[in-house]
Amino acid sequence: xxxxxxxxxxxxxxxxxxxxxxxxxxxxxxxxxxxxxxxxxxxxxxxxxxxxxxxxxxxxxxxxxxxxxxxxxxxxxxxxxxxxxxxxxxxxxxxxxxxxxxxxxxxxxxxxxxxxxxxxxxxxxxxxxxxxxxxxxxxxxxxxxxxxxxxxxxxxxxxxxxxxxxxxxxxxxxxxxxxxxxxxxxxxxxxxxxxxxxxxxxxxxxxxxxxxxxxxxxxxxxxxxxxxxxxxxxxxxxxxxxxxxxxxxxxxxxxxxxxxxxxxxxxxxxxxxxxxxxxxxxxxxxxxxxxxxxxxxxxxxxxxxxxxxxxxxxxxxxxxxxxxxxxxxxxxxxxxxxxxxxxxxxxxxxxxxxxxxxxxxxxxxxxxxxxxxxxxxxxxxxxxxxxxxxxxxxxxxxxxxxxxxxxxxxxxxxxxxxxxxxxxxxxxxxxxxxxxxxxxxxxxxxxxxxxxxxx
Numbered sequence: 163x164x165x166x167x168x169x170x171x172x173x174x175x176x177x178x179x180x181x182x183x184x185x186x187x188x189x190x191x192x193x194x195x196x197x198x199x200x201x202x203x204x205x206x207x208x209x210x211x212x213x214x215x216x217x218x219x220x221x222x223x224x225x226x227x228x229x230x231x232x233x234x235x236x237x238x239x240x241x242x243x244x245x246x247x248x249x250x251x252x253x254x255x256x257x258x259x260x261x262x263x264x265x266x267x268x269x270x271x272x273x274x275x276x277x278x279x280x281x282x283x284x285x286x287x288x289x290x291x292x293x294x295x296x297x298x299x300x301x302x303x304x305x306x307x308x309x310x311x312x313x314x315x316x317x318x319x320x321x322x323x324x325x326x327x328x329x330x331x332x333x334x335x336x337x338x339x340x341x342x343x344x345x346x347x348x349x350x351x352x353x354x355x356x357x358x359x360x361x362x363x364x365x366x367x368x369x370x371x372x373x374x375x376x377x378x379x380x381x382x383x384x385x386x387x388x389x390x391x392x393x394x395x396x397x398x399x400x401x402x403x404x405x406x407x408x409x410x411x412x413x414x415x416x417x418x419x420x421x422x423x424x425x426x427x428x429x430x431x432x433x434x435x436x437x438x439x440x441x442x443x444x445x446x447x448x449x450x451x452x453x454x455x456x457x458x459x460x461x462x463x464x465x466x467x468x469x470x471x472x473x474x475x476x477x478x479x480x481x482x483x484x485x486x487x488x489x490x491x492x493x494x495x496x497x498x499x500x501x502x503x504x505x506x507x508x509x510x511x512x513x514x515x516x517x518x519x520x521x522x523x524x525x526x527x528x529x530x531x532x533x534x535x536x537x538x539x540x541x542x543x544x545x546x547x548x549x550x551x552x553x554x555x556x557x558x559x560x561x562x563x564x565x566x567x568x569x570x571x572x573x574x575x576x577x578x579x580x581x582x583x584x585x586x587x588x589x590x591x592x593x594x595x596x597x598x599x600x601x602x603x604x605x606x607x608x609x610x611x612x613x614x615x616x617x
Contacts, residue, residue, distance in 0.1 A: 175247035180211030203429035211252030220256030238513030245396035267321030273421035332420035374417030457556035460565030
């Protein structure tokens, strides 16, 4: 039997773990294919080890701990896949290990915190199952019982309070979720909560902590048994948790790093003054087209993004959507055309099985940032917004039982509102307030405990 992947293996990946200088919350495939990959490729990677925490389940943390944090990045393109062993994770911990979280965020040698936790996780309302409640976190913080915090805002504030208490110095918080101005969003939820806990803590955060806006882009589908077998064949060792991704990757950042950062630009990251145009381009063109294909494509009988984009009807709808969205993007036409061409190649990539059912989940949270801004701009310009309207109509048809199954925190309310005449149903569904918390059924995916794709 092939030996398991560890740092003890006599191979090129057996370098010692780097000292922990960064903490990540949201250990999953996207983090490993993106932030961990950029850090591994940085010229100063030996100085920047990650301590990565899962959302809640300990499964992936235990798997990676048994492999000394090593994992295979399996890149699937048009030809044979390629594999490399990444070494940037020095420690892995369960999200429930709040004592270690507090100790590491508070430690002066920790210089930044990154997050991939989903858009909904930054809300302070209770989860659908009541497992994480912002009100309970507020009371725990006021009591000084920081280890009891369960929401993402609560855990961030608890960690920053521990850092202030330890005189750990400044650091950067770098969210990497699909939210416009994600750093500003996280700054707001953290400072609002801190203000309710302790004005002194709020003042310290405002003086010592930066919140970086980012745009991230890399498709990471679910890992299959075939991927595990391919990784073992290519690296010559058994990896229980390879991460699968596409050749394309993008990371755009804007903000300060008061305690320093890895040389991510050496791995291709772009540092700018304002990420807004990049955020809009990605959310509208990539993610918006994904939503269109997820609902309309699955209704037409397709199961993957590649299958759907090969359908001339679906591709025509995508092109119409892109025409509509591009008319409101503040970027050069040539640059947008190049990006669209790249997207077509990425969507058609035969090596990536990107399931439409996966992309279709949580539409109530995704469509407000992917589709509705274009609809609003089109209506403001006096246009009929036919492409944006098509996406919403396909979504409502999906809620009525057509195409991909409905998986959404607000599923019960949405399916009720989606009845009756289509025009009325779309208007009612749009008014549904997105439910906070974890996706229903997420923890039932025992075969894949990480958070998976960043669709």
